Amino acid sequence: MLQIDKAQMISGVQVYGDHADPALFYAVPQQPTFRCDAQDRPIFMYLKYRQPKPQPSGQTGGGFATFDTQFALDDTARVDILEELRKQVGPDLADRVSLGSITWASGTAHLNLSEVGGKLVTKVWNPVSPSLYGDNVTPFTVEMPDFGATLFAEAMQGKGGIVQVSYAMNGWVKLPKITGYGHFNSLKFRSFVQDAHDDAGWGDDSFSNKMSELAVNRDVVTVHTESGAGADPDVVAKIDESIRRTVLDMATKRMTEQIDGYTGDRSVLEDYEAIHREYSNIRVDDFTINISQQTAVLWPFNPQGTLPNITTLVDKQGQPVQWADHYREIDLNDPFFRSFSIPVRVNADFSDGLVHSVDAHVEYPGDTLVTGDYHFETPNQTESFSSYVKGDSEEVQYSFTVNYKGSSTVYRAPAAPHKGPLTINVDDLGVLEVEVLPGNLDFEKVAAATVTLAYAPATGTPVEDQVVFTKEQNKEQKLSWLIAEKRDRPIRYKVDYRMPSGQVIEGDWVEVNRQRLYISSPFTNVRKVKVLAVGDLTNKIDSILVDLRYEDAENGYIQTSTAELNAANGFREWAFPVLDSDGGTVTYSGLVRYKDGTVRDIPQTVSDDPSILVGDEVAGVIAVTIAPDLVDWSTVALVKVALTCDTDDPADQQIKSAVVRKDAVPPSIAFYLLDPAAKKDFSWTATYYLNDGTSASTASVTTGDTNVLLPRLATTP
Structure with a gap:
């Protein structure tokens, strides 16, 4: 597939490389041209009415032009491009160099004459889109009133040009080394409330009938991209717009239907004391596409320009094209x-x-x-x-x-x-053609994706086939079946993913009515689990080994990991892709090694909490914050703070220290209490090491305040 950042200009034509094949290239002409016949004569005919032709609109018709445009290479440019590419790839690949065809998803061709109204152009016709195959041919038909017909005939002769064509093509391309996402959220809401009330009291009745209706439509598209160092900002901006276009294309297909408002009874009968009617209808759609180097996205190609006048062209024999061969004057009768x-x-x-x-x-x-x-x-x-x-x-x-x-x-x-x-x-x-593309499959997480396709024609034998994508085989694959009838039924397909571990995730059957299938990663979410060590990792615990396991039994999907925690690394975050952010179960087990050589097992435990605490179970934590804001750093080099937590059991006494320096964040100190009834007091003292080589210490302070504010040293008299 075309790699969007592998681009160069050759003979005035933008040439792109392939994402996988170094000998395959794609040439994108900068300007559309007239389509010509085998003798290089333009497919162009202009008929001018000898007498004005009355139109239902009240205007008078004066001329009629038909011609074809194309968005393709000419033979001379093709030869020059191939010759230059053969030089670039070297002798080993020169014989394999070829120009491939871009996979077009959609496109339009617009004529500037479409916007010229009134006296110059009556109407412009053209098909819904270019052919999307071959040379992207688009036929145009232009009808002009009498004044415009004369102007057109004169302007199409001599040098210059009057007809401007702009193609807007969207093709599937591979992205460079860039990541990002596109997110779409849509809310459609309709509500109706009616309250009718008759007071039915003494005297004349008072009657009220209040109705309120609310309609809300909200569509939000968010796009974010992250590129590496040195990325071309123009390419990044186009990728951002391409992601937005891809999201909007998907959103348009999913949210085409408007939801209904209230269409029920609104009448009120006499002698009813109260009537209350309430109706609501809501539809929400939310999806995210993640973008990586493997992602295929829609990319805009917009060749445009002024077509040359007929009389400036030459045919295959080098003879000038004659206006008389493409022009006829017709009698209205x-x-x-x-x-x-x-x-x-x-x-x-x-x-x-x-x-x-x-x-x-x-x-x-x-x-x-x-x-x-x-x-x-x-x-x-x-x-x-x-x-x-x-x-x-x-x-x-x-x-x-x-x-x-x-x-x-x-x-x-x-x-x-x-x-x-x-x-x-x-x-x-009578042919069933399906192009299967690997989409955003990440072959670091998926070893292989097997796509099974099935189609049941109205008559004849049902067809079924498979394609397999791997890291080595990651190009689009085309399947064709002869069904000898019009294709008017959906294709069924399912994807089975084989993980690097060997396990297989089986997908469900899906029905589509498309010719191109883009196979995406099964992982649309990432789950994160935090593992934190608790206890005294400085004096008591040597290390904690934790075995983590995630299992999605419904899909047969398993992920495992191991974390080792110690005093230098007391925290670990495990992030892994999942099929369902709310599905699956996380379990953990392990062992705690103590500095005295003993070992304690951590039994297998199911965790529903995204944070897992392992180590010595604690009944409470004293988290101490040291604030050096008052220290005069012009005289002090550093401060050492000694902290002691005394519990009722002398064997559980905890002593910790921290060194505080200028412009450095003081370390956090935590005391872990095993007894829920233990007192929360601790004591501390600070030793100041001065720039002149002397030191001074504060008196011991016992407190329950976890914010330790270091005082300013008193000035020595």
Whole structure:
């Protein structure tokens, strides 16, 4: 897949490297062009009306232009790019160098003439999107009023240009070394409350009927990225926007439906003392996508520019293109002006699939039956069906026959009505094509992901297949089945994940209606467990060894870890990926080693608390904070504080000390009490070591105040 930060400019074309294959590259032209035929003549026709044509809007029609644009490399640039890339990779890979195709997810092509209204342009037609295969061909049709027709004819000749095209393409790419997340939260809420009241008291009744309705829609998108040192800020900004676009794309698919408000009874009957109606409807959606180097995200590619004028082009023989070959002036009385024309194309990848060719048949029941037959072997091919209009209907009937590679099977689609531009998509061709991509699988946490796919056609034998992704095999894989019928049913798939430990997490079956499947990591959450040592790790406890275990029995998922705690390291945080943040059980066991050589076992214990305390059980803790704010550091080099905690049992006496220096955070002191009834007092004394080499000590202070404020030394007279 295209690696977005492996970019360079060659012959005016942006060239990207592949995330895994050093000999595979992707070239992205900076500017769209006219699509040309085999002789390099532009697919362009302009018809100008000799007399103005009245329109229902009151305007008068003056001209009609049809042409195709494309977003593709020309042959000269392709040769130059491949030659330069072969030099870069060296002799070992030169023979393997090739240009791949970007996996396009969506796209649009926009004509500047669409925004020019009034006297210049009446209307612009184009399909919903470019082909997304091959050269991303987009056919355009432009109708102009009389004034605009004259301007267009003159402006398309000579140097310069008037037609500007901007593509907005979204392709799947691999990210550089960057992490981040995109979060979406949506709340849709509807409520209705009605209170009707009749006081039914003495005299005239007073009646009230109050109704209130509330509608709340809240959608929040949060995006955060973290990049390493030296990352290109422009690339990071685009990645941030790409994550936002990916989140919005997912959110749009999940939150397309609006929730209903109250539609029930609101009436109030007479002689009812009170009526209360209350209704609420809420829908919440919340998800997070985590971004890493393995993540595939949508990336914008926006080639745009001004198309060259027809008369500045040359054909394959080097001869200038003549305006007269692409222009006709038509008499309004000609029956042509009761005609219509529709582009016909096949939106499928013929180069890498089961489809060899498609034969399309289009017919229109005019004064006589008008038919058109077309043979397609490339997605870049666009044909045109034209006929006189009978009455007000421009509806045609179309059918097609699909011929497959290496098979005698032929699929004949039944005739169907259609109006407007005709595009036969890959799902209509009797072929089930599925592209499976590894998405954001992290192969440090997942050893392999096995994807099982199944499809049950209306007739014929159900199909089933598998693909496996590993650290070594992490490229997208394409599966194709010949079903010889229109694909109109969902695909079922499930993912089984094999962990580095060998255990397997089995996924559930999921139904989708997509051609591309992005397999994500099973771990959407991270669980954290803190292990803290308690007790006297300075004088009594040598070390604490803790065995930790997390088990999600429902999914057969287990994680283990070991922590060793001592006086130098009395804290450990264990973070591990989980399938369900609320599922699974944490257990721990271990042993405590004492400085006198004895050992005590810690039995296996289930913990629901994110913080686990291990060591000597304590009934209380005296946590002492030393505050040196009053110390005159201009005369004092350092202060040593000695603290003693006396309990009722002399054997449990605890003595600790701390050294306090200027501009350093004083260490924390903690006394652990084994007896819940033990007194909470302790004593302390401080020794001041002065810059002149002398020292001075304070008197012992016994206190229950855990904030020890070191005093300023009295000035020596």
